[in-house]
Each structure stands twice: as C-alpha cells, then as structure tokens.
Amino acid sequence: MSRLSVPRPRLAEPNAGSKWQAEALRDEFPILQRPIRGKGLVYLDNAATTQKPRAVIEALRRFYEELNANVHRGIHYLSEQATQAFEQTRSAVQRFIGARSTREIIFTRGTTESINLVAWSFSRRFLQPGDEILITHMEHHSNIVPWQMVCEERGVVLRTVPLTSEGELNWSAFERLLSSKTKVVSVAHVSNVLGTVNPVREIVRAAHAVGAKVLVDGAQAVPHLPVDVQELDCDFYAFSAHKMYGPTGVGVLYGKEELLEAMPPYQGGGDMIASVSFERTTYNTLPYKFEAGTPNIADIVAFRAAIDFLNRLDMMEVYTQEEKLTKYALTALHEVPGVVIYGRPAHRCGAIAFNLDGIHPHDLGTVLDQEGIAIRTGHHCAQPLMDWLGVAATARASFGVYNTVEDVDRLVAGLYRAREFFHL
Amino acid sequence: MSDLRDLYQEMILDHQRHPRNFCVLPDATRQQEGYNLLCGDRITLYLKLRDNRIENISFQGSGCAISTASASVMTESVKGKTIEEALALFEAFHELVTGQVSPGAGRGPRPSLGKLAVFSGVREFPVRVKCATLAWHTLRAALEGRQETVSTE
Ligand SMILES: Cc1ncc(COP(=O)(O)O)c(C=O)c1O
Numbered sequence: 001m002s003r004l005s006v007p008r009p010r011l012a013e014p015n016a017g018s019k020w021q022a023e024a025l026r027d028e029f030p031i032l033q034r035p036i037r038g039k040g041l042v043y044l045d046n047a048a049t050t051q052k053p054r055a056v057i058e059a060l061r062r063f064y065e066e067l068n069a070n071v072h073r074g075i076h077y078l079s080e081q082a083t084q085a086f087e088q089t090r091s092a093v094q095r096f097i098g099a100r101s102t103r104e105i106i107f108t109r110g111t112t113e114s115i116n117l118v119a120w121s122f123s124r125r126f127l128q129p130g131d132e133i134l135i136t137h138m139e140h141h142s143n144i145v146p147w148q149m150v151c152e153e154r155g156v157v158l159r160t161v162p163l164t165s166e167g168e169l170n171w172s173a174f175e176r177l178l179s180s181k182t183k184v185v186s187v188a189h190v191s192n193v194l195g196t197v198n199p200v201r202e203i204v205r206a207a208h209a210v211g212a213k214v215l216v217d218g219a220q221a222v223p224h225l226p227v228d229v230q231e232l233d234c235d236f237y238a239f240s241a242h243k244m245y246g247p248t249g250v251g252v253l254y255g256k257e258e259l260l261e262a263m264p265p266y267q268g269g270g271d272m273i274a275s276v277s278f279e280r281t282t283y284n285t286l287p288y289k290f291e292a293g294t295p296n297i298a299d300i301v302a303f304r305a306a307i308d309f310l311n312r313l314d315m316m317e318v319y320t321q322e323e324k325l326t327k328y329a330l331t332a333l334h335e336v337p338g339v340v341i342y343g344r345p346a347h348r349c350g351a352i353a354f355n356l357d358g359i360h361p362h363d364l365g366t367v368l369d370q371e372g373i374a375i376r377t378g379h380h381c382a383q384p385l386m387d388w389l390g391v392a393a394t395a396r397a398s399f400g401v402y403n404t405v406e407d408v409d410r411l412v413a414g415l416y417r418a419r420e421f422f423h424l
Numbered sequence: 425m426s427d428l429r430d431l432y433q434e435m436i437l438d439h440q441r442h443p444r445n446f447c448v449l450p451d452a453t454r455q456q457e458g459y460n461l462l463c464g465d466r467i468t469l470y471l472k473l474r475d476n477r478i479e480n481i482s483f484q485g486s487g488c489a490i491s492t493a494s495a496s497v498m499t500e501s502v503k504g505k506t507i508e509e510a511l512a513l514f515e516a517f518h519e520l521v522t523g524q525v526s527p528g529a530g531r532g533p534r535p536s537l538g539k540l541a542v543f544s545g546v547r548e549f550p551v552r553v554k555c556a557t558l559a560w561h562t563l564r565a566a567l568e569g570r571q572e573t574v575s576t577e
Contacts, residue, residue: 360488362463363432366549370428379464392464392486421428422437422489 019317022325025402028053028309032402039372042407047192047220047351047398048376049242053309056246059302071297072271072288086297089304090287096307097237098228099254103286106260107295110251111219112142114238115186117253117290118215119146121263122184126213129155132181134212136161136169136198137388138191141381143217147186156183163388167194167343175206182212189221189237193380193396194343195326195351197225204233213259219243223400224322224349226315229254245400246306247299253290260286267292313401322349322399329397329408336415338424342389351398353380353389356415358424361395367418373411430545431552432489439493444500445482452482458562458574460554465491469562477506483559490543490552495559497539507567509535514560521546521556 026032029051032041043051063085069078071086090102099105108114127133133147137160151158159182161174169187178185185207190197204214215236221227223244229237236259241250255263265272265283269292274282283289310318329352333339338357356364365377376396379386386392397411449470458467465487472480481499485492498517502510516534519525521543546556554576565574 360463362465362488362552362555363490366431366552367428378462383464386464392466421432 018321020313022321022402022404025053025313026404028055029402030054030057036372036374037370042371042373042410044397044399044403044407044411045374045376046223046400046403047243047380047396049248050223050245050400051402052247053245053306055305055309056302059305060247060298063298063301067301068298070294082297082301085301085304086295089300089307092304092307093252096227096311097222097252097254098230100230101257104254104257104260106253106255106287106290107300108238108251108253109249109296110240110242111217111238112146112251114236114251114253115142115215115217116146117266118236118238118255119150121266121290122213122259123150123154123156125263127154127156127183130157130181131183132157132159132179133184133186134159134161134174134177134182134207135186136174136188137163138167138169138194138196138382138385139186139188140192140217140219141383143186143188143215144384147184157181160384161187166345167191167196168345169196169198169203171199174203178206178210178212180210182207182210184215185212186215186217188217188219189227190218190224190350191343191345191382191385192220192351192398193353193382193385193394194345195348195353196343196345197221197347197349199347200232200234204235208233220350223310223318225319235259241299241303241306244306245309246303247296249296250299250303257286260290265289265292269293271295318401319349322401322403325399325403325405325408326350326352328405329399329411332408332412333415336412336419338419339415342391342394351396353394353396355391355394356418359418359422361393363422364395364415364418367421368411368414371410371414371417373414375411427545427548431549433542433545435497435539435542436489436493439496440489443483443492443496445496445503446484447482448484449480449482451480454566454569456562456566456570456574458485458558458565458576460487460491460558460576462554462576463488465555465558467491467495467559467562469495469559469566471563471566473507473567476508478502478504478510481563487558488555490546490555491558494543494556497542498559498563501538501540502563510567511564513537513540514564516540517543517560518557520544521553523547 031051067082069082071083090105093105094102162170164170207214213235216234218239222239237254242248272292274284340355342353361377378393452470453473454471456469467485470482483495512535562574
C-alpha cells in the first residue's frame with residue numbers, strides 16, 4: 001500500500017493518574033489475544049456484545065465443575081451451594097444499580113425478555129383501550145415491537161417522540177405528546193446507534209407528573225456509566241449481561257416492588273408458584289413470581305464475576321476513560337475525507353454511527369474485517385431510526401473498556417485503506 | 425488484500441459505479457421487489473416477458489457493491505433468455521457463489537456462466553452470499569409470478 005499516509009490525530013491525553021489502563025486490561029480477555037485474519041483483533045462491536053474477561057469464563061467453568069445443581073429445589077449440599085451462588089448474583093446486581101431490595105431484581109434471558117415481560121404483564125393489569133404508550137424514534141426494535149403487539153391486542157395507542165437534528169430527544173415534542181392518557185413511557189437510556197444519553201431523570205419526572213410509568217432500556221447504558229435506579233426514580237430498568245462483559249442468555253429486569261407486586265405473572269411453571277392444585281394456584285413471592293422454570297443458573301452465577309470486574313474498574317472511571325476515547329475517535333473520524341457521522345448529541349457514550357461517502361457500509365465492513373477490525377454494519381435493529389436518518393444502513397464503532405487509542409488509529413487506517421481500495 | 429481483490433474484481437467495481445439497465449421499464453409486464461433484511465438493500469426488478477422469453481429487464485434500488493453489481497450483471501446475462509434458461513442460470517450462479525449444489529437442482533448440463541464468473545470470490549465470504557443472490561431471488565419470484573416482496577434474511 002503506497003501513499004497510505006494516515007494523518008495521526010492529535011494524541012489523546014495520556015491516562016496518567018487513572019486507576020487502570022485499557023491496554024493492561026486486554027490481558028484479562030483471552031479472545032483479544034487471538035489473531036483474526038492474521039492480525040491483532042480490533043474489537044469495536046461492543047454494542048452488539050462485549051468480550052468476556054477470564055474471571056467470567058473461569059466462573060462458568062467452576063460452576064459446572066464444582067457447583068452444578070438446580071436451585072431453590074434440593075435439600076442436598078450442591079443445590080444449597082448453587083442456590084447461594086445464584087442469589088449472590090442477585091444481591092450483586094441489586095447493589096450495582098442501587099435497587100432497594102433483591103425482590104426488585106428479576107432474572108430474564110436479556111433486555112428483550114425484560115421489556116416483553118413488562119409490556120405484557122403491566123398491560124394486562126393496568127392498560128385500557130384508548131390509553132397511550134410513548135416511545136422515541138431512536139428505540140431498538142426490542143423496545144418497539146413488544147409495545148406494538150400489546151397495542152394491537154389491547155387497543156392501546158403507540159406514540160413516538162421525534163428527535164432533534166442533533167439526534168437528541170425533542171423535548172418540546174415529548175412534553176406535547178405526554179398527557180393524562182399516557183400510561184407508559186419506554187425509552188432507551190443510551191441509543192445503540194447514535195450514542196445519545198437521554199435525560200432519564202427529567203423524563204421520569206415529567207412522566208410521573210401525568211401519572212405515567214417509565215421503563216428504561218438500559219442495555220447500552222449499564223456497560224458505560226454509573227446507573228442508580230433510585231436516583232433515576234424509573235419504574236422499570238432493563239439490561240443484558242452479555243453487553244457488560246457477562247455471559248449471554250442473562251438479562252435483568254428491575255422493577256419497583258409495589259408495581260411488580262401488582263402485576264400478574266408473565267409465564268407459568270415451576271418456581272413461580274407457592275402452591276398448585278387444579279382448583280387454585282397461588283403465586284410465589286417476588287422476585288420468583290416472574291421466574292418460571294429452571295433459570296440460566298450457570299450464566300447467572302458467572303454474571304457475578306462480570307459485576308465484580310466492573311466494580312473493580314469503577315463505573316465512573318469507565319465512563320471517564322471511554323468519554324476520552326470517544327472524543328478522540330470523533331475527532332479522528334471527522335478528519336477522514338468523506339466520513340459522515342450520524343448525530344451530534346451533547347451527552348453521548350458508547351457508539352458512533354457513520355458512513356464513508358461512496359462506500360456502502362456492508363462493503364466497508366468486509367474491507368475492515370480483512371484487517372482484523374470488527375465493526376457492525378446494517379440497521380442495528382433500529383429501522384425507524386435509519387428511516388429518520390435517511391439511510392438504509394450505517395457502520396458503527398462501539399467501545400468497551402479494553403479499547404485503546406491504537407484501536408481507533410487502526411480503524412482510521414482501515415478507512416483510508418477502504419477509500420483507496422474503492423478508488424476514492 | 426489479495427482475498428479482497430478476488431471478491432471485488434474490477435468488473436464488479438465497474439458495474440457498481442455504472443450499473444447497466446438501471447432504470448424503470450415503462451412497458452414492464454412484471455415488477456418485483458426484493459429486500460435484504462440484514463443490510464437494508466432494496467431492489468425493484470422490471471421485466472418485459474413475451475412468449476416465455478425475457479425480452480427486456482431493468483432494475484432500480486440501493487445496495488452494496490456486491491448486490492448492485494450482481495443485479496447489473498444479471499440483467500445483462502438473462503436478457504433474451506427463456507424463463508427456463510434464466511432459472512437454470514440462477515442454479516449455476518448459486519452453485520458458483522455458495523460452492524453447493526442447491527437442492528432440487530436439475531442434473532442436466534450447467535449453462536455457461538459467462539461474465540457471472542466474476543462473482544466466484546463470493547464463495548470465500550459466506551456473509552456476502554445474500555448480497556450476491558438478492559437480485560436473483562427477486563428474479564425467480566418475478567418469473568414465478570409471486571406477488572410478495574422477496575427477502576433474504
Ligand atoms: C438499546 C438496546 N436495547 C435492547 C437490546 C436488546 O438486547 P438483547 O438482544 O440482549 O435482548 C439491545 C441490543 O442489541 C440494545 O442495544
């Protein structure tokens with residue numbers, strides 16, 4: 001590759017004085033040591049799923065080798081131990097997001113299931129035909145489709161808050177759409193495409209003023225910033241373990257206890273009952289009422305290691321370091337000829353969506369992949385947002401705690417390479 | 425980068441930049457939409473069929489280099505062919521880009537691929553097979569007279 005002069009953006013501030021260095025963390029992630037297509041892996045698809053530290057992988061192995069048994073059922077030693085480990089994760093999650101009680105922490109399969117649980121259970125108890133649900137134009141499909149399904153079945157109306165040209169929530173439109181008819185506001189804490197951080201506290205305050213409950217889709221927030229559900233005062237908060245360095249197949253639904261108490265079970269089966277007879281079944285107490293069947297025990301136990309990992313790093317520090325890296329990346333990307341970055345939110349984290357003029361994101365993804373650089377291309381499960389942006393697809397780079405300035409430099413070099421390859 | 429050049433041969437880049445038969449056919453007898461859910465590529469095919477033959481064909485839409493070039497070369501390759509010949513060509517093309525004989529493929533001799541051979545590199549990029557075949561799936565639906573939008577998920 002001749003004339004490949006990559007202008008080096010001004011170097012980010014050295015992380016002197018910070019608690020840890022991204023570079024050093026990489027050693028804890030076995031997959032980052034693996035060459036991809038003969039090159040060192042630059043993993044920039046963290047919004048899809050993060051890689052797992054050795055501690056999580058070890059915890060998973062240890063569970064199956066030393067603790068495996070079903071939970072809440074056996075009186076034997078292993079079942080007791082497994083149950084204890086399982087419930088320890090629940091306590092760790094409770095502390096991690098500042099919930100009042102472990103009764104407010106429900107394990108699910110992921111953010112998607114957490115949202116579906118609320119959509120169906122809450123609506124069965126609380127929604128009447130003509131009521132309204134408010135979402136935003138930047139939601140992931142998993143915070144759109146469950147509500148559409150509920151609306152169709154229950155005669156409820158779905159309304160959408162538009163965005164500003166910066167890619168932020170249009171606040172005056174939000175206030176206009178909010179009314180006494182609004183029963184649920186369901187909103188992403190952080191957009192998985194634009195990286196926009198929504199003003200959840202203000203949204204909750206405004207929603208509560210008209211008597212609406214608020215569900216926050218925190219899938220892209222919990223890995224990147226400190227979250228305190230009591231401070232946010234939201235009614236529900238949903239997130240996925242696999243996007244925060246934990247195993248796949250585990251999600252969390254936080255819900256205020258009095259609401260969860262009032263809601264009917266989502267699924268029926270074992271564990272969620274107190275007693276069953278053919279005449280009458282009574283339900284178990286929280287949180288078990290919402291956890292029908294054998295849960296994903298091993299992954300939930302291993303999830304605790306991911307929370308310990310993040311606690312060790314300190315979420316405020318994670319936020320600060322990623323903020324620096326994002327700023328560096330935005331500057332570096334802007335300098336590449338033909339790069340278009342989508343959204344300019346004042347408060348952002350996690351993801352940067354962009355396109356390179358003249359190259360379809362799918363082709364760009366293939367070229368970068370040949371360089372060992374993993375990004376996401378496509379509609380990112382947010383087609384309404386793509387329509388709003390007026391594009392069919394974008395490329396997206398999303399960061400994690402192990403990403404470094406060198407990763408960004410390699411991405412930028414890859415973009416120059418792509419331009420050259422496609423004769424731009 | 426050598427693998428990449430196998431995928432994006434110059435002819436493919438040329439067809440992407442200057443797609444052939446890229447227009448609406450005012451006298452089309454059939455029109456068919458195709459959609460690649462994964463990457464959002466969309467294509468509309470226009471066909472003028474007469475006496476079991478593709479007398480004219482064109483397309484519109486937006487997509488990646490592979491899907492645009494594939495649609496462009498396809499229109500050139502099937503123009504003037506009978507429906508059966510076009511479908512047989514799809515079988516051969518499918519084999520080329522996947523390396524697999526599609527189930528239900530006839531045992532007869534394969535038609536010559538001609539220019540379509542430039543897509544042989546797709547075989548090494550399984551995630552791009554759908555890009556290369558979108559136009560063809562759309563063509564097959566049009567020829568079979570199916571009304572619904574085709575999607576390659
Ligand atoms: C904002 C947002 N919400 C919800 C989800 C769905 O998460 P999961 O697939 O883990 O259920 C995602 C993940 O892609 C997301 O980014």
